[in-house]
Amino acid sequence: MSTATNKKSSTSQMASDKISQTANMASEKLQHAGQHFVTEPARDLFGVLKDYAHDKPDVAAMWCFGLGLMVGWKLRG
DSSP states (O other), X not given: OHHHHHHHHHHHHHHHHHHHHHHHHHHHHHHHHHXXXXXXXXXXXXXXXXXXXXXXXXHHHHHHHHHHHHHHHHHHO
């Protein structure tokens, strides 16, 4: 009976270690991503918009037209 208890505690310890290791790795990756997006947000946003415009040029053109129309209307009035 003690060997079964030892196996269960050994298995639970291994599971606990695995969870801890995974949590530490996720934390490190989130910290790195957070630092990257805080230091270079404008460059990242511009890159995303540029990629979107390459993938869907018609939609990007309509957004530009709509925003230009709204800004022009507000500046005129």
